[in-house]
Amino acid sequence: MFTISFTRWPIIGSPTFVGLKNYYRLLHDEIFLKALKNTLWYALITVPSITSFSFALALSLRGITWGREFFKAIYVFPMVVTLVSTAAIWKGMYLPFGPLNQLLVNLGFSPVEFLSVGLVIPSLCLVLIWRDIGYYSLFFLAGLEEIPSEILEAATVDGAGAFQRFRYIIWPMMKPVTLLVCILVTIGSFMIFTLVYVITGGGPAYSSEALLNYIYDVGWREFRMGYAAASAVIYFFILFGLNMFERLVFERG
Amino acid sequence: MKKGTLYLIAILWAVIVILPFLWALRISLIPTYTTFVSFFPKSLSELSLVNYEYLLFKTKFPRWMINSVLVSGGATFLNVLACSMLGYVLARKRLPGSNVIFTLVLALLMVPYHILVIALYLGLSKVKLTNTLFGVILPLSANPFGVFLMRQYITMIPREYEEAALVDGCSRIGALFKIVLPQALPAVGILTVTMFMETWNNFILPLVMLTKDSMKTVTVGIADLAFQTLNTNWGVLMAGSLLGAVPTVLVFVLFNRYFLRGLTLHGGLK
Numbered sequence: 001m002f003t004i005s006f007t008r009w010p011i012i013g014s015p016t017f018v019g020l021k022n023y024y025r026l027l028h029d030e031i032f033l034k035a036l037k038n039t040l041w042y043a044l045i046t047v048p049s050i051t052s053f054s055f056a057l058a059l060s061l062r063g064i065t066w067g068r069e070f071f072k073a074i075y076v077f078p079m080v081v082t083l084v085s086t087a088a089i090w091k092g093m094y095l096p097f098g099p100l101n102q103l104l105v106n107l108g109f110s111p112v113e114f115l116s117v118g119l120v121i122p123s124l125c126l127v128l129i130w131r132d133i134g135y136y137s138l139f140f141l142a143g144l145e146e147i148p149s150e151i152l153e154a155a156t157v158d159g160a161g162a163f164q165r166f167r168y169i170i171w172p173m174m175k176p177v178t179l180l181v182c183i184l185v186t187i188g189s190f191m192i193f194t195l196v197y198v199i200t201g202g203g204p205a206y207s208s209e210a211l212l213n214y215i216y217d218v219g220w221r222e223f224r225m226g227y228a229a230a231s232a233v234i235y236f237f238i239l240f241g242l243n244m245f246e247r248l249v250f251e252r253g
Numbered sequence: 254m255k256k257g258t259l260y261l262i263a264i265l266w267a268v269i270v271i272l273p274f275l276w277a278l279r280i281s282l283i284p285t286y287t288t289f290v291s292f293f294p295k296s297l298s299e300l301s302l303v304n305y306e307y308l309l310f311k312t313k314f315p316r317w318m319i320n321s322v323l324v325s326g327g328a329t330f331l332n333v334l335a336c337s338m339l340g341y342v343l344a345r346k347r348l349p350g351s352n353v354i355f356t357l358v359l360a361l362l363m364v365p366y367h368i369l370v371i372a373l374y375l376g377l378s379k380v381k382l383t384n385t386l387f388g389v390i391l392p393l394s395a396n397p398f399g400v401f402l403m404r405q406y407i408t409m410i411p412r413e414y415e416e417a418a419l420v421d422g423c424s425r426i427g428a429l430f431k432i433v434l435p436q437a438l439p440a441v442g443i444l445t446v447t448m449f450m451e452t453w454n455n456f457i458l459p460l461v462m463l464t465k466d467s468m469k470t471v472t473v474g475i476a477d478l479a480f481q482t483l484n485t486n487w488g489v490l491m492a493g494s495l496l497g498a499v500p501t502v503l504v505f506v507l508f509n510r511y512f513l514r515g516l517t518l519h520g521g522l523k
Contacts, residue, residue, distance in 0.1 A: 063259040080505040084472040085494035
């Protein structure tokens with residue numbers, strides 16, 4: 001992988017060594033920088049929202065005893081359905097006269113162009129959020145179930161309110177799970193490819209292009225393997241760095 | 254918070270999760286897609302299976318399904334085989350370098366395989382495996398998560414049983430398949446279910462490996478349907494999306510327990 005990234009390789013024929021030229025060109029490649037920026041946006045939007053919403057959902061699921069298993073099964077359902085299918089269905093949801101816009105109109109709002117330049121990234125994030133919240137809430141739920149209820153009861157007896165119980169008992173005990181979910185969502189948002197590929201194809205005007213889509217385009221539409229490999233290497237290091245950063249934040253905070 | 258509010262939240266989210274699928278089902282059952290479809294059909298005669306008919310007889314959809322079954326089945330089978338063998342070796346035998354191998358497996362768990370797609374593609378096209386199903390099966394057939402899972406599980410199984418069998422003249426392979434694996438059945442179950450799901454859902458690898466229409470897997474096929482130029486046939490696309498999800502949903506319904514355990518395990522290890 002690393003070796004390929006130092007070469008020029010138009011698939012047919014053999015690679016020629018070009019040194020760091022690929023990397024140099026990448027840093028001046030507008031589309032690459034755009035894809036990089038988009039991918040960071042995907043992560044920036046999905047990580048906090050999925051983490052907090054799934055935590056909240058798990059908290060409410062914890063208070064439910066009757067039918068909990070049923071809800072769990074429903075919540076992972078979008079994870080079970082092939083992502084391509086989900087993407088195709090949401091492509092339909094976002095149609096200009098699709099169900100979402102009909103809903104908006106019925107509620108008295110004006111229709112929205114979900115896949116326009118300005119809105120396309122939040123729209124795609126929404127699909128990811130919709131799909132992942134239930135799944136990650138199961139992680140939080142598993143963590144919550146491990147907190148002994150005696151501690152919480154003792155705190156209640158001592159006069160701790162709901163917020164205090166959360167702040168001083170639940171939150172510290174849930175930190176490892178939260179970190180795990182953050183890292184998983186970060187990786188997940190960096191791996192966003194299928195959604196973009198099916199719903200927008202990276203458009204309009206590269207406004208939703210993610211890094212993996214860029215790598216795919218360069219590698220398999222333009223057949224520039226060395227260049228694609230170089231962007232994959234950069235992609236890997238950014239992802240790695242982000243995970244390290246999240247680990248640091250959680251160990252400090 | 255009150256119980257009622259909690260239930261309200263839980264039910265609300267369940268509805269939000271399910272609605273898009275119901276909409277897709279509704280669209281797949283009307284002959285031609287129009288923008289103003291009422292969500293609930295007025296009568297049963299309004300519904301038709303035209304889209305499904307089109308999908309099954311006018312497109313290569315059945316072929317894609319077969320390909321997907323072959324790929325997922327093959328990769329799952331090879332995974333169970335390879336992961337239990339490697340897991341067994343790593344759990345039992347103190348070979349020189351087995352710690353290094355295990356560390357490598359753990360390191361691979363951290364790397365999303367998407368990054369390796371370029372290297373995989375170049376390597377496999379060198380040995381002329383593009384446009385063959387085997388070219389997709391092979392890279393998916395030794396999942397690091399599976400190796401890890403099997404190793405951890407087999408470590409917990411007491412080794413006295415197999416030693417007794419070995420003394421009685423059983424071979425190592427025989428001991429693995431007749432004595433160890435039956436005891437590791439829960440782990441094998443988790444492995445089988447998660448690997449099937451993962452390979453079925455895999456998109457980027459078949460997308461780059463399989464370019465011939467008749468070789469595509471169902472995921473790539475659905476993406477093709479979504480890209481039909483000018484007029485996307487929404488009814489057919491929705492029908493395909495739903496049918497393409499049937500096998501994984503079926504596995505999920507049948508092996509719900511394994512799947513849920515596998516999910517949290519899988520995530521917990523990454």
